[in-house]
Amino acid sequence: MRYNLFGQGNDAALLVSRILLAALFVLFGWEKITGFAGTVGYMAHVGAPAPMLSAVIAVVMEFGVGILILVGFYTRPLAVLLALYTLATAIIGHHFWNMTGGEQMANMINFYKNVSIAGGLAALAAAGPGRFSIDGK
Template structure:
């Protein structure tokens, strides 16, 4: 038997979870698209492959997929895809193992935040979006 901690509130908790998980992506995706030339420059700075294409992928993944997660559209596969993207960005953008001092600590924190966010996205992929979603309509 499955334990239901929140009773009927599980769907509300899943909605809140989707909003909380996607907020970071939507905010930063919006910043990336509105400052696109700066995004391309950042991609060059961190050594992302094909900076222009990397910037486009970042905007799509963060802004578009983030919004789709919030509304609960193709939630399970997109949560897995966004988790993989989040791990990839941790590896490309937060390579703390090559740094020292405060820079190392800041990038280590951001690396493991990405890992934790990916874990939340994978949990969402397993549980599904709940009834307050396009997927459930």
């Protein structure tokens, strides 16, 4: 007998997972939209290629795809895409291996948080969104 904290199915757990994963992206995507000039400046600061284009991609991925994951629309392919984006941002934005001291530690933590988030997105892609989603309807 399988123990399931959320009752009969995994649908509630998948909904909670989508909400928790999407919250980060939607929140920071919104900040990138409302402070777009600062987002472009940050992209230039961390060495992102084509800072303006990188900022647009960040907004689309974080806010746009984050909302779609939240509501469970094209969840599996978008979770894979967002996982790849998250890994890319870890490499581009948190290159701790080129740093020292406190900056290195902070970026190492953020790098591995991104890797962990990508793992959660991969699990979501494997499991699917559950029935409390647009895909599940």
